Amino acid sequence: MKNRRRLHAGRWWIWIALGVTSQLFARAAERWSAPELGHIFTTDQQVRLRLSDATATVDWRVTDFWQNEIESGQAKVTEGQAGIEPVVRSPGYYLVRARTAAGEDLYTSFALISPNRFDEARFGVMTHFAQGMNPELLPVLQKIGISSIRDEHYWADVERTPGVYTFSEKSEAYMRACREAGIDPLIALTFGNKLHGEAGGPVTPEECAAYGDYGKAVLDHYGKQIKWLEIWNEYNGSWAPLAATKSLDARCELYTAMLKAAYGKIKTSRPDARVLGGAAVLIPLPYFDGLFRRGALDYLDAVVIHPYRERPEGVDEEIGELRSLIRKYNHGKDKPLWVTETGRPSKAEYDWETGRGMFERGRAEGARYLARMFTLLLSAGVEKIYWYLASDHAEFVSMGLLRHHADEASGMGRYAVAPSYVAYANLIRQLGGKTFTGREAERMYSQARVYKFSGDREEVRVCWATRPARIVVQAPGPLEVTDLMGGTCAVALKDGEATIELTEDALYLRGPITDLREIEDARPVLAAWPDDYSKTQGDRHWFYGYHKLDNASFDTPLDPASFQPLSQVETMWGYEWGSGSGFLKISPGGFHPDKAESETLAPALRWVSPVKAEIHLKAYCKIGGEGDGVTIAVLKDGSRVGTVAVGGAAPAEAGLDLDLSVREGTVVELLCLPNQSTDFDATTLEVVIRGQG
Numbered sequence: 001m002k003n004r005r006r007l008h009a010g011r012w013w014i015w016i017a018l019g020v021t022s023q024l025f026a027r028a029a030e031r032w033s034a035p036e037l038g039h040i041f042t043t044d045q046q047v048r049l050r051l052s053d054a055t056a057t058v059d060w061r062v063t064d065f066w067q068n069e070i071e072s073g074q075a076k077v078t079e080g081q082a083g084i085e086p087v088v089r090s091p092g093y094y095l096v097r098a099r100t101a102a103g104e105d106l107y108t109s110f111a112l113i114s115p116n117r118f119d120e121a122r123f124g125v126m127t128h129f130a131q132g133m134n135p136e137l138l139p140v141l142q143k144i145g146i147s148s149i150r151d152e153h154y155w156a157d158v159e160r161t162p163g164v165y166t167f168s169e170k171s172e173a174y175m176r177a178c179r180e181a182g183i184d185p186l187i188a189l190t191f192g193n194k195l196h197g198e199a200g201g202p203v204t205p206e207e208c209a210a211y212g213d214y215g216k217a218v219l220d221h222y223g224k225q226i227k228w229l230e231i232w233n234e235y236n237g238s239w240a241p242l243a244a245t246k247s248l249d250a251r252c253e254l255y256t257a258m259l260k261a262a263y264g265k266i267k268t269s270r271p272d273a274r275v276l277g278g279a280a281v282l283i284p285l286p287y288f289d290g291l292f293r294r295g296a297l298d299y300l301d302a303v304v305i306h307p308y309r310e311r312p313e314g315v316d317e318e319i320g321e322l323r324s325l326i327r328k329y330n331h332g333k334d335k336p337l338w339v340t341e342t343g344r345p346s347k348a349e350y351d352w353e354t355g356r357g358m359f360e361r362g363r364a365e366g367a368r369y370l371a372r373m374f375t376l377l378l379s380a381g382v383e384k385i386y387w388y389l390a391s392d393h394a395e396f397v398s399m400g401l402l403r404h405h406a407d408e409a410s411g412m413g414r415y416a417v418a419p420s421y422v423a424y425a426n427l428i429r430q431l432g433g434k435t436f437t438g439r440e441a442e443r444m445y446s447q448a449r450v451y452k453f454s455g456d457r458e459e460v461r462v463c464w465a466t467r468p469a470r471i472v473v474q475a476p477g478p479l480e481v482t483d484l485m486g487g488t489c490a491v492a493l494k495d496g497e498a499t500i501e502l503t504e505d506a507l508y509l510r511g512p513i514t515d516l517r518e519i520e521d522a523r524p525v526l527a528a529w530p531d532d533y534s535k536t537q538g539d540r541h542w543f544y545g546y547h548k549l550d551n552a553s554f555d556t557p558l559d560p561a562s563f564q565p566l567s568q569v570e571t572m573w574g575y576e577w578g579s580g581s582g583f584l585k586i587s588p589g590g591f592h593p594d595k596a597e598s599e600t601l602a603p604a605l606r607w608v609s610p611v612k613a614e615i616h617l618k619a620y621c622k623i624g625g626e627g628d629g630v631t632i633a634v635l636k637d638g639s640r641v642g643t644v645a646v647g648g649a650a651p652a653e654a655g656l657d658l659d660l661s662v663r664e665g666t667v668v669e670l671l672c673l674p675n676q677s678t679d680f681d682a683t684t685l686e687v688v689i690r691g692q693g
Contacts (some may be wrong), residue, residue: 037414038416039417042112043112043115047110057077057101060074060096063097090488091112093418107412109403122384124146124147124384125401128389141401142182148384155192156194163213184228186340187226188229198241203243236282252293259296280305282307283305283318285575288326306339308341308342310684311369339384344420366399370423379439422485447467447502449464458510463506467688470518477511482508483507484506491511525689528687529607544565544586546584548600549601589682591603604669604671606667608665615660617659617687622646624682626680627679
């Protein structure tokens with residue numbers, strides 16, 4: 001299935017190109033080894049790496065997460081092994097580039113982490129042991145305080161003969177490994193069984209009852225080891241019976257029936273077991289409204305979401321809307337929220353030409369994403385969070401905390417650590433045992449994000465900025481700051497005050513802070529999107545619509561009156577601006593254009609200036625790499641003032657910087673125009689409009 005028509009189609013990330021060019025690395029397979037699985041060392045250990053080689057010497061250098069060179073040296077090859085032992089002191093994620101005497105470049109990674117102080121009940125990770133992932137990696141997860149994994153015992157495997165339940169050695173092995181590691185398994189009850197209807201899932205009351213019996217059998221077999229069962233996985237997305245895919249109402253009706261049947265069977269057997277329901281990818285309010293109207297809240301102990309999104313910011317607001325919906329149908333009371341999957345996929349990109357070693361952009365983005373997403377979810381009161389994925393698996397080659405166990409793709413060694421593992425280790429160490437107590441320095445169009453957590457008689461603030469920003473802090477005593485990878489240093493105070501630069505890399509700030517504020521930019525923000533996204537036309541001077549075009553040339557000015565408003569449309573994924581048919585849409589994630597016969601339907605994001613001013617418009621666009629790309633055009637009162645090509649033959653990311661004179665009522669529009677095809681044209685967009693200083 002393609003993402004050509006959806007900004008948020010189920011697991012949207014399935015269609016992102018995740019692969020790397022395996023032939024670049026195959027020659028290095030099985031060359032690296034270390035005494036610690038995953039090349040993960042604690043700060044009280046010496047880093048020891050071994051490289052198999054047939055030459056006499058190996059030159060090596062170590063770079064950190066930010067590509068700064070930390071150390072270099074030369075190792076002699078003895079009996080076919082070169083020992084590389086960098087003297088690294090600061091916690092962090094590191095890349096090693098080794099050049100053999102034969103001129104061969106080989107790479108691996110290692111991590112230095114502080115010993116863990118917590119086994120944190122809030123933090124888990126998705127595994128795929130049911131699909132063959134090896135449970136030997138569990139101690140590596142437990143090493144940083146991860147206390148739970150999420151996995152499956154597939155219905156079709158458990159019940160091969162009607163009413164007879166058996167568990168394979170694969171299932172037994174990973175459950176046994178969980179017991180030994182002290183890790184609790186959350187089990188998702190998936191998927192259909194042809195003995196009881198179609199493979200897509202149960203539909204009739206009898207089939208739903210059989211599904212409940214399967215859940216009861218899992219509990220009966222594993223006893224108290226299983227505390228939680230999740231009813232299905234992403235029912236509003238890719239996995240649902242054919243009868244459920246006919247409409248939103250059908251999905252809600254059939255899922256609620258299945259949930260009710262399973263809940264009754266499970267609670268009769270184990271009243272203490274918690275039943276998690278909803279099984280939703282993203283945070284689809286129309287879907288949840290349909291479930292709750294049918295009484296689903298009476299048959300679940302926690303609501304499940306999988307809030308995959310392009311950027312974490314905004315997830316807390318969506319969760320707030322979901323909480324309001326829960327209270328509406330639950331007599332004003334809350335229900336716990338669990339995030340049983342969240343993650344950040346991206347294509348792994350390698351830079352072999354700069355001489356700075358290997359830069360894996362996708363993995364770095366994942367580490368940055370993890371710290372911000374988890375902080376926002378905790379600030380929104382989410383009870384438990386599972387990162388997707390424990391290690392790279394199948395086509396998901398950039399999402400793991402660890403690389404694949406064999407790592408044929410990169411040749412970096414067995415379970416070689418990824419930066420997201422180090423970011424997770426650091427987050428657990430910083431926030432373990434602490435609860436969210438408030439956001440600070442918040443104002444309209446805040447670029448700085450500062451979230452305070454308290455516990456153990458101390459406070460820690462998680463700080464970052466979606467666009468570069470600065471904060472000023474005042475403190476009567478010493479402060480320290482820990483970076484995304486765990487490196488810590490003192491904050492230099494002058495007269496009890498310090499200025500701290502913020503970027504997308506989360507920082508953890510500790511100390512007795514008495515005041516904290518953001519330094520405002522000289523040019524104030526007049527508008528920002530998607531910060532200003534609304535379900536109401538005209539809110540904050542933004543309008544959502546489209547233009548019908550015979551072609552995409554823009555040789556003549558476009559009549560602003562040809563703008564046709566879009567409407568709020570319910571979908572399986574949530575609410576978005578659409579036409580009610582076709583695939584034209586605008587959502588917080590960005591644009592999607594469409595074509596109808598000979599016409600191009602170009603989504604148009606319109607801002608009507610409320611002031612007379614000299615403004616600066618900055619736009620950032622991003623698209624997947626599979627289609628032939630789009631063109632983003634900026635119009636002022638119908639006339640083109642700037643364009644940029646994104647995707648296809650052009651770069652997948654691009655920006656526009658424009659200085660414009662506007663008056664009150666000036667119409668500024670951003671349009672998304674497809675090329676020959678509209679396949680894979682989902683395009684993310686960020687816009688900032690600044691006024692005079």
